[in-house]
Amino acid sequence: MPFSPPEKLWRSQREMIVLENGIEYYQVNEYKNREWNRYKFTKYKDAIIKFRDLRKEGNRKVLIFGCWKDFCTGLIDRSFYRRYYV
Secondary structure, X not given: OOOOXXXXXXXXXXXXXXXXXXXXXXXXXXXXXXXEEEEEEOOHHHHHHHHXXXXXXXXXXEEEEEEEOOEEEEOOOOHHHHOOOO
């Protein structure tokens, strides 16, 4: 996994559940005109492509999550993922 061991970094319970069980799918959420649109992807690369496209369109909030069952955790704040969306 691209994350450092839990001993080195503090994580929330929700995030630990997702990381321990593995990420089943990635979810890109877009908030525009008081509506949430959600897109699900099995590959991280596809999620990043959609994430970039939505951010380039402007005037919207775009978030990306790693999900396992009903648990989702944000991935954008991790240094590993920063190199993919500039």
